[in-house]
Amino acid sequence: MAEALGTDAERGLSAAEAAARLRTHGPNRLAEAPRRPAWMRWVQQFTNPLVYVLVIAGVIIGLLGDTVDASVIAGVVLINALIGYVQEGKAEQALEAVRSLLAARALVIREGARHPIDAGELVPGDVVWIESGDKVPADVRLLRVHxxxxxxxxxxxxxxxxxxxxxxxxxxxxxxxxxxMAYTGTLVASGQALGVVVATGAHTEIGRIGALVSDVTPLATPLTRRLDGFARQITWAIVGVSGLTLAWGHWVAGLAWFDLFLAVVGLAVAAIPEGLPAVVTIVLAIGTRIMARQHAIIRRLPAVESLGSVGVICTDKTGTLTRNEMTAVRVVLPEGELRVSGSGYAPEGRFERHGTGVPPDEVPALAPLLHAAALCNDARLHAQPDGTWQMVGDPTEGALATLAHKGGWPAADLAAHWPRRDTLPFESERQFMATLHEGPQGGYVVYLKGAPEQVLARCHSVMGGAPFEAAAWLQRVQQAASAGERVLALARKTVGGSKLDAPALASDFELLGLIGIIDPPRPEAVAAVAQCQAAGIRVIMITGDHAVTAAAIGAQLGLRAERALSGRELEGWDDATLRQQVADCDVYARATPEHKLRLIAALQAQGHLVAMTGDGVNDAPALKAADIGVAMGGKGTDAAREAADVVLTDDHFATIAHAVREGRVVFDNIRKALAYMLPTNGAQAGVILLALLAGLPLPITAGQILWVNTVTAITLALALAFEPAEPGVMQRPPRPPGEALITRAMVGRILFAAGLMVAATFGVFHWELSRGSEVAVARTAAVNTLLVCEVFYLFNLRQGEHHAWRWATLAGNPVALLMVALLVGLQAVFTYVPAVQAVFQSAPLVASSWGVALGLGGVLFGVIEVEKAVWRRRQAQPS
Known part of the structure; x- marks a missing residue:
């Protein structure tokens, strides 16, 4: 390899050649992707139909002379734009995180001497030295390893x-x-090596992943798509109705242009739900706060709702579904097999036989095996002040040290009585480790630990005197390996010398037993997977680990893991075949970043809304390509966190299930806010439209409509943001990704409720006129009646499609009661404070007017409940 790259493995490159190659290949860094100018990013925040609606509302209100409300709307537009501007550029951030993985310094051999240099100056053909604790500075072909x-x-x-x-x-x-090969950004756990650089910068594996991240186009969230569609629909609806009303008023009703224009402007103002963006933002912010308390940090507000729409969760295995802490789960002794409970490096758990706990001292053959596991070991466990345990050393050895501690044999205690006198470290060529210990009564014992085939080949007996049958023990090894476990064999022998030599390690060992080790599923992950499946969410595991291990973990998690498809199999399929295959398999092994991208694309092509979880650099492209990316915040890489929409601070898959539940609550509350605001806005517009078409006086003026919109947006609509979860929120299937924000059933409810409010408002207005009240009094009564109806309708909506004849309708959301009280206070000001009367042309009301308003509100509540009951009965009937 060195010759192919034109270098000398002993002397390396010359300074002149290295400089020439640096000019040719460029520095060992990832090139920065071109970025949009800041001004363009700012302008693009305003290219949204919902923003257009807000701007139109602000202009119309400004034309009416209400500069306060126009300023409020302008503020909402600017704040939303600022939030979007700050959160833009996710691809650039992800690339920066990938760049940070490149090593800062490298030890290179040039002209026969070692030189520490900036890793950015490495070139293909450089000979580098790496050792324990180093971050690999480039993609390196290994020449010598130790x-x-x-x-x-x-x-x-x-x-x-x-x-x-x-x-x-x-x-x-x-x-x-x-x-x-050794790859850029990976960490040397132990040993040393000499190698030749074969790729730098963008040509490394890390660079290739960075290119994938930059090439992936982020998808719009379901909420963004739904709100965009809703904004376009409502914009065209308002324009169309306003135009038709203008034409009717001029050519049919014969109204004066100026009066007609003011009325049509009032109609448009009434129809535009200008408070919707603020309410949606508040609902999302509340969901974000709740998720933060549950260890899920939301990086983009719409991602809160997206989680509630997810139909498939593609998840990494290591560190997400598992602890990324190796654990001994099986002990095979000459007399039988024991299972070991507990996970991770905390020495908590027990030994079990057929599901029943077994005290370690009741299994005589167990102690010698645990002695070997603790003494032939360089890892150590340390109890932390907070009650957790820290492992220092190799993960596999950490699992053995934990196992010995569970059995009552801490390594530190044993080492004090059996001091180590010599060591033969583990090497990949030998596949075993040996240590020599002096016993408390004198004499020396050699403990051997390593790959079963190497250890068994050196054994001639089994502890306890049972005959040694190599074939039977190899069958036990295969049984554990088929369960995805890494199997180690342990043996011992008594020697006379105090030094390890080749003859002492060649034969005559006594086999102590086998230990099966695996990175087990988190217990809470098993429960979370089951919860997701009960909610109609499919969980798919995609890992770079071996297929056997992946299938074993998948089966323990409750996934369809009869077989794990490998990345190599995926490469042989076209997209159509892949879409067919993903329907039947939940476990994918040896998957590269490209494989993950293809799997996500295949699932999205089937109409699924896909979440991807992960923690590694290799997960970053998929995290960005998925509809919702979820990164691990504790043990995850910066590249994964920056590419994600959600970051889990506790690294638990179970947190995703909590976040999905909260996402569904958020969507329910947004939909409730819409179902509330549209009938109320529709009722206001309907009152004006009906008056224009009938040639009657306006029951509510444009200024009064602005008052109603403002007070309901800051009180009643806001109360719906605090609604708790409805019963069975995690037992229903995910919403179809293409489902509209406003369903056909909701349209019927909206029109029905709006019609009732229009009738009540018109009825009160003309009732007041018929009994001789002034127009100002009649309009004030109409405004208050409309708001009373909105209050009663709020409590209809609080229970969704369930009936509202229950105590929870009042007590379930204290914020709703607080908002109603605030609204009552504001309406008292509107009705009785002279200064406000002068602005909004309102007038005091007598008790009978309030009585009629409350009565009509109660009637509306009852009629809506009857309609809900009819709807529930129709839904219950078989189609």
């Missing part, structure tokens, strides 16, 4: 550090199987 193990979880999803060697790998080998 006990080299590299942690590649962030790049491949592999649970444990990978043993490296120099043997060539097949060209079709996946990244996780290329043992002769």
């Amino acid at each position: 006990r080299l193990r590299i942690t590649e979880a962030a790049l491949t999803g592999e649970s444990v550090p990978v043993d490296k060697d120099v043997a060539p790998n097949p060209t079709e080998a996946s990244i996780g199987d290329r043992t002769a």
